[in-house]
Amino acid sequence: MTVPRSAFDLAAAVRSGETGALDVLGTYLAAIDAGDGEINAFNLVTREAAREAAIAVDHKVAAGEDPGLLAGVPVALKDNMCTRGVPTTCSSRILDGWRPPYDATVVTRLREAGAVVVGKTNMDEFAMGSSTENSAFGPTRNPNDTSRVPGGSSGGSAAAVAAGFAPVALGSDTGGSIRQPAALCGVVGMKPTYGTVSRYGLVAFASSLDQIGPFATTVADAALVFEVIGGHDPADSTCLDRPAPRVLSVLDEGIQGMTVGVLTEFLDGVDADVVARTRQAADACAAAGARVEEISVPEVRLGLSAYYLIAPAEASSNLARYDGVRFGLRVDAEDTTAMNTATRSAGFGAEVKRRIMLGTYALSAGYKDAYYDQALRVRTKIIDAFDRAYRRCDVLLGPTAPSTAFSIGAKSSDPMSMYLSDVCTIPSNLAGHPAISIPFGTGDDGLPIGVQLLAPALAENTLLRAAAVIEAAANSMEGREG
């Protein structure tokens, strides 16, 4: 029996009764068993719960009930999304032993749509990193070349989809943590507009930047998952009071007459093969009838600096609760303060500690105005600059990451060079705008390259129409080159 590769086809096959959800699950669990020993995409495979969920879907199909849009589709969840009764670790020792008493809203929505959660994926601890090396569970390896990183922080989810362990996965994107690993692993990764997907149950890194989004092998699958997880949630005050997104219907509308701006700042300091692929993607847009022009938005250069003040500042507060009092790790000591210190010293890894210190400093009396407040002013400038660019362009185009996947260990001792991995993705988080990474050929080393599309707030329709065009061009290019 062959199981379809895309979630779209898979759900259709399960819904029609052509394929059983349990059979589908079996195929994917077999792939995990065969391959994840090497890749280390999963912190936990929830085999039994997945079997029960798949059986429930099959029962619904047999009973003639609607099993949902993602009927029988295996989904991998980044391990910072709460799953009721199932360990949720953020790949940190500090959450050792904690089982959330509730499901994140996105998890509930996936379950209601008939998706089958297969496990929790590895990540940089608390989503802080760009390589999935900062993990208490060891690094995840890139399925395209296991000596390389998968990117991060949602590297486990990206690798799981790239390796065929799940047709789709969820990640969270605070500064590029979906798009950058998607690019490095050769899959589609989308960060929706801030506020379109509920953050309830997503363990917070930087609340004003965090956004959940899908990994998939196709743009249509990403769109499908986005439709399922998106929409208003009264449990998240920052979630926009809008109906669930409807994007699937527009995917084949093309981009005739659209203006695509090639963001020149994103081409600076980027490897030549990545620049070349980006230009090819621009050509594909032109070939599809879009007007393509270069556009400069100098303010995006300030994004990285602003981000590394705002995100750590919020994180320093969000991560305060890991104090050994109520849940997770506790290292006993003579008094409460000493217990807090001992717990946090033992429980957090080096990168998390670095960012907590950075953020604490940025918010401290006497420094806040020069650092945190200044970064907020920069954030406003970036938003204004994007607004000006979108008066001329419908979407912006650039690379997702400056290079293809780097070797494990290559940047571990140099935080600054690691941080630069996210230079092209961070501005969208600061602006709260949607963006997507689409695989577009390979680099000189034969590893995947991703190109990135950016769009204004709530313009997911436009974004996905353009993404579908680039995806089609990549597929036909692969046919020619392959």
Add this chain to the structure above:
Amino acid sequence: MSDGWVMVIGLEVHCELKTASKLFCGCPNMFGNEPNTNVCPVCLGLPGSLPVLNQNAVELAMAIGTALHCDIRPSTFHRKNYFYPDQAKDYQISQYDEPINVNGWLELPDGFRVGVERAHMEEDTGKTTHVGTTGRIHGADHSLVDYNRSGVPLVEIVSAPDIRTSAQARAYVTELRSVLVATGASDGKMEEGSMRVDANVSVRRSGDDLFGTRCEIKNLNSVRSVGRAIDYEAERQVAIIESGDKVMQQTRHWDEDAGKTQTLRSKEDAYDYRYFLEPDLVPLAPDAAWKGAVADALGMMPAERRARLADLLQEAGTGTEARTEQTATVVDLGLDDLVVEAIAGGVPAALALARTANEAATDAEAARKLDPGSYVTLLAMEAAGALSATQSKTVLAELLAAGGGDPAVIARMKGFEAMSDNTLSVTVAEAVDANPEEWARYCAGEDKLAQVFIGQVMKATRGQANGKAVMAELQRLRG
């Protein structure tokens, strides 16, 4: 206060709002339940949980702002970061530089107005019990935390440093408590921690304009503690300055048993709270319609109620000065409507106020439930001389105990038939005959001896005679 010195006092009052659920989650806002039963991921600060603002809490905060004559403004929430076991998230969500209520005032019963700088919303912490010899964190064997209170909505009302005496501070807390109860925002139960007071106290020499260095006193759990702690603290500061030292800015703890304030932490140890805008919440901007609806729903405040009574007493020609305390009592107990009804029903204002402040007040809860119609009827009977004061009080006690009834029926059942003039004059004459010496002196002008005869008549009639009628008869006999 020592001669030549003046206190400068500002009060911060934390008021727990009487909402059904907590500020940012749906857990019950209840005092006294089994520890850690009214909790959920949000108020336990579990990873991934997010706050959602309680609309009813906002409305009560707006009601407090309206009652305190504040501007109700667009506001935001911040995070106040500090580590403490009863602080579930290790930060408190609180309004900081953009509070919902600013620039108001509270008028004390004597007419003095204390400025209210702000009245902002925030969440309460859990409650830590330190188990060990001292009951404080130092020296505790272990600590237990109850998160039932975590996330309970609070409004913190910050006064301007306008208060100058401990008596004024007590009056402020008492009046504020009445206002908070009147708005429906609070049950005002200081003993259950529904209201908690911190006092900022400094002293300066009379005539000085500059403020002295202040100390903040915590743990003031009753109006009495507020007064005692401020008096103690002011004297402590004066003694320091007079001995040539300087007062150090400190946070101090009031020890009720010892009657002393003790250092909790000094300015150098002050926390850096690293305030920043709470990214999990959106700005709050009540529109004019919402503010109007809250204002319209607000009943009369104590000051308005006192003014209403004062006006009525004024109109009736009753001296208001001497009645201030009675007025305050009936307003405080929520019995002023009875007085107003009685006056409107033709009962003399002084009688209406006195019966309410003295007799009805002994069981205020029952009196508040009394049918105003029967109360007015009773007082009208007394005013008309159909019942003596003593009889009237007896009937009132019966009304309160029974939760209502017809005063005329009760009076009849008690045998309180009004004494005929004829019977009364016979009894008075008997009293005069029995006390010839006093009668002579009374006739010679010793008016106060009338009391002797009134007393005799009352005794003879077992309190059923009308004192005023006895007096009239005595005056008639004297000629």
